[in-house]
Amino acid sequence: MHELAMAQAILDEAQQQVEAYKAHKVLVIRLQVGELSTAMPEALTFSFEVISKDTCAQDAKLDITRVPWRIRCSSCHKEYRVHDRLALCPECNSAGGETISGKELMITEMEVE
Numbered sequence: 001m002h003e004l005a006m007a008q009a010i011l012d013e014a015q016q017q018v019e020a021y022k023a024h025k026v027l028v029i030r031l032q033v034g035e036l037s038t039a040m041p042e043a044l045t046f047s048f049e050v051i052s053k054d055t056c057a058q059d060a061k062l063d064i065t066r067v068p069w070r071i072r073c074s075s076c077h078k079e080y081r082v083h084d085r086l087a088l089c090p091e092c093n094s095a096g097g098e099t100i101s102g103k104e105l106m107i108t109e110m111e112v113e
Contacts, residue, residue: 006039006105007047013107014057023112026057034067034104041066069102 014026033039041064052058069082075094087096 003039003043004047004051006044007051010048010062010107011052011055011057014060014110015055017110018056018112021112024056026060026110026112028061028063028109028111029057029107030063030065030109032065032067032104032106032108034102035069036099036102037105039105065108067101067104070100071097072100073097 010029010031014029018024018026031044033041033044044064045062048057048060048062052060070079071082071087071089072079073089073092073094074097076089076092078089078091079100080090082102088094089097
């Protein structure tokens, strides 16, 4: 379950921020998780709840935003969202292109007190 390792990395960062800002606890951690990332939001949330017990992030809420898979067509350069893992350009019907979003797994903001 790789979500446990991801949750640990998030907790480590939260603890570093609490120390850096001389705060006491973490209230909210906002994350962006791309559709192409292998992270399952429910499993990530559960893992975080388990490992954050008795830490400064014990009651912190993970606020997860899913980032859609978007591609820039290699033929016509149109940017489009991929649905159902079928990466066909709606403009020229070419397959594939450059992924411009959807691989994210990052902390975007943290609320501490």
